[in-house]
Amino acid sequence: HVLFPQRFHKPHHLWKIATPFASHAFHPVDGFMQSLPYHIYPFLFPLHKVTYLGLYIFVNVWTISIHDGDYRVPRLLRHIINGSAHHTDHHLYFDYNYGQYFTLWDKIGGSYKSPTAFEGKGPHDYLRKLREKGLGVPNGTLDTKTE
DSSP, X not given: OOHHHHHHHGGGGGBSSOOTTGGGOOOHHHHHHHHHHHHHHHHHSOOOHHHHHHHHHHHHHHHHHTTSOOOOOOGGGTTTBOOHHHHHHHHHHSSSOOOSXXXXXXXXXXXXXXXXXXXXXXXXXXXXXXXXXXXXXXXXXXXXXXX
Protein backbone atom coordinates (compact mmCIF):
# COMPACT_ATOMS: atom_id res chain seq x y z
CA HIS A 1 0.00 0.00 0.00
CA VAL A 2 1.19 3.48 -0.78
CA LEU A 3 0.55 6.15 1.85
CA PHE A 4 -2.60 7.68 0.35
CA PRO A 5 -4.59 4.44 -0.01
CA GLN A 6 -3.21 3.12 3.30
CA ARG A 7 -4.59 6.12 5.16
CA PHE A 8 -8.10 5.31 3.97
CA HIS A 9 -7.87 1.50 3.98
CA LYS A 10 -6.31 1.11 7.42
CA PRO A 11 -9.58 1.74 9.35
CA HIS A 12 -10.96 -1.42 7.71
CA HIS A 13 -8.15 -3.30 9.48
CA LEU A 14 -9.32 -2.31 12.94
CA TRP A 15 -11.08 -5.67 12.73
CA LYS A 16 -8.15 -8.03 13.17
CA ILE A 17 -10.42 -11.03 12.83
CA ALA A 18 -12.50 -10.36 9.77
CA THR A 19 -16.26 -10.89 9.94
CA PRO A 20 -18.94 -10.54 7.26
CA PHE A 21 -19.89 -7.21 8.88
CA ALA A 22 -16.29 -5.99 8.65
CA SER A 23 -16.33 -6.72 4.92
CA HIS A 24 -18.23 -3.50 4.29
CA ALA A 25 -16.84 -1.48 7.20
CA PHE A 26 -14.55 0.89 5.36
CA HIS A 27 -13.86 4.58 4.87
CA PRO A 28 -16.06 6.10 2.11
CA VAL A 29 -12.99 7.21 0.13
CA ASP A 30 -11.60 3.66 0.30
CA GLY A 31 -14.91 2.22 -0.88
CA PHE A 32 -15.06 4.71 -3.76
CA MET A 33 -11.46 4.04 -4.83
CA GLN A 34 -11.93 0.26 -4.72
CA SER A 35 -15.13 0.46 -6.77
CA LEU A 36 -13.66 2.61 -9.56
CA PRO A 37 -12.37 -0.27 -11.73
CA TYR A 38 -15.79 -1.92 -11.64
CA HIS A 39 -17.50 1.28 -12.77
CA ILE A 40 -14.90 2.31 -15.38
CA TYR A 41 -14.74 -1.12 -17.05
CA PRO A 42 -18.21 -0.90 -18.69
CA PHE A 43 -17.24 2.38 -20.36
CA LEU A 44 -14.28 0.67 -22.00
CA PHE A 45 -15.95 -2.70 -22.59
CA PRO A 46 -19.74 -2.32 -22.70
CA LEU A 47 -21.72 -4.87 -20.70
CA HIS A 48 -25.37 -5.77 -20.65
CA LYS A 49 -26.97 -4.22 -17.56
CA VAL A 50 -27.94 -7.66 -16.20
CA THR A 51 -24.32 -8.83 -16.55
CA TYR A 52 -23.13 -5.68 -14.77
CA LEU A 53 -25.63 -6.24 -11.95
CA GLY A 54 -24.62 -9.91 -11.72
CA LEU A 55 -20.95 -8.96 -11.42
CA TYR A 56 -21.81 -6.36 -8.78
CA ILE A 57 -23.61 -9.02 -6.75
CA PHE A 58 -20.74 -11.48 -7.24
CA VAL A 59 -18.16 -8.95 -5.98
CA ASN A 60 -20.25 -8.26 -2.88
CA VAL A 61 -20.78 -11.96 -2.14
CA TRP A 62 -17.04 -12.58 -2.66
CA THR A 63 -16.15 -9.69 -0.35
CA ILE A 64 -18.35 -11.13 2.38
CA SER A 65 -17.01 -14.65 1.79
CA ILE A 66 -13.35 -13.66 2.25
CA HIS A 67 -14.30 -12.10 5.58
CA ASP A 68 -16.43 -14.96 6.91
CA GLY A 69 -13.74 -17.13 8.50
CA ASP A 70 -14.64 -20.21 6.45
CA TYR A 71 -11.22 -21.42 5.33
CA ARG A 72 -12.43 -24.35 3.24
CA VAL A 73 -10.84 -24.28 -0.19
CA PRO A 74 -10.00 -27.41 -2.20
CA ARG A 75 -6.41 -28.38 -1.38
CA LEU A 76 -5.42 -28.11 -5.06
CA LEU A 77 -6.54 -24.44 -5.16
CA ARG A 78 -5.37 -23.28 -1.72
CA HIS A 79 -2.31 -21.46 -3.03
CA ILE A 80 -4.10 -20.04 -6.09
CA ILE A 81 -7.38 -18.69 -4.68
CA ASN A 82 -7.06 -15.73 -2.31
CA GLY A 83 -9.75 -16.99 0.04
CA SER A 84 -10.76 -16.28 3.60
CA ALA A 85 -7.61 -17.77 5.15
CA HIS A 86 -5.38 -15.54 3.01
CA HIS A 87 -7.49 -12.48 3.72
CA THR A 88 -7.53 -13.17 7.46
CA ASP A 89 -3.72 -13.00 7.44
CA HIS A 90 -4.01 -9.77 5.43
CA HIS A 91 -6.07 -8.35 8.31
CA LEU A 92 -3.71 -9.67 10.96
CA TYR A 93 -0.43 -8.54 9.39
CA PHE A 94 -1.57 -5.91 6.81
CA ASP A 95 1.51 -6.34 4.57
CA TYR A 96 0.52 -9.59 2.86
CA ASN A 97 -2.08 -11.08 0.52
CA TYR A 98 -3.46 -7.96 -1.15
CA GLY A 99 -5.10 -9.82 -4.04
CA GLN A 100 -8.84 -9.75 -4.52
CA TYR A 101 -9.36 -13.19 -6.07
CA PHE A 102 -6.02 -14.82 -6.82
CA THR A 103 -2.55 -15.02 -5.26
CA LEU A 104 -0.53 -14.64 -8.50
CA TRP A 105 0.34 -10.94 -8.16
CA ASP A 106 1.17 -11.31 -4.47
CA LYS A 107 3.61 -14.09 -5.40
CA ILE A 108 5.14 -11.98 -8.17
CA GLY A 109 5.32 -8.86 -5.97
CA GLY A 110 6.66 -10.62 -2.88
CA SER A 111 3.61 -9.94 -0.72
CA TYR A 112 2.31 -13.54 -0.64
CA LYS A 113 2.09 -15.24 2.75
CA SER A 114 0.88 -18.80 3.14
CA PRO A 115 -2.06 -18.57 5.53
CA THR A 116 -1.30 -19.43 9.13
CA ALA A 117 -4.65 -21.27 9.27
CA PHE A 118 -3.24 -23.80 6.77
CA GLU A 119 -0.26 -24.34 9.09
CA GLY A 120 -2.44 -25.29 12.06
CA LYS A 121 -2.27 -21.79 13.51
CA GLY A 122 -4.75 -19.05 13.03
CA PRO A 123 -6.34 -15.82 14.11
CA HIS A 124 -7.31 -17.09 17.54
CA ASP A 125 -3.63 -17.75 18.31
CA TYR A 126 -2.99 -14.12 17.39
CA LEU A 127 -5.77 -12.95 19.73
CA ARG A 128 -4.34 -15.06 22.55
CA LYS A 129 -0.97 -13.33 22.09
CA LEU A 130 -2.67 -9.91 22.18
CA ARG A 131 -4.45 -10.81 25.42
CA GLU A 132 -1.18 -12.00 26.98
CA LYS A 133 0.33 -8.60 26.18
CA GLY A 134 -2.72 -6.85 27.62
CA LEU A 135 -3.79 -5.55 24.22
CA GLY A 136 -6.86 -5.91 22.07
CA VAL A 137 -9.68 -8.27 22.87
CA PRO A 138 -10.72 -8.68 26.52
CA ASN A 139 -11.37 -12.21 27.77
CA GLY A 140 -14.93 -13.41 27.46
CA THR A 141 -16.01 -11.11 24.64
CA LEU A 142 -16.47 -11.61 20.95
CA ASP A 143 -15.37 -8.07 20.11
CA THR A 144 -12.80 -8.40 17.34
CA LYS A 145 -11.94 -4.72 17.13
CA THR A 146 -8.53 -3.75 18.53
CA GLU A 147 -7.23 -0.36 19.48
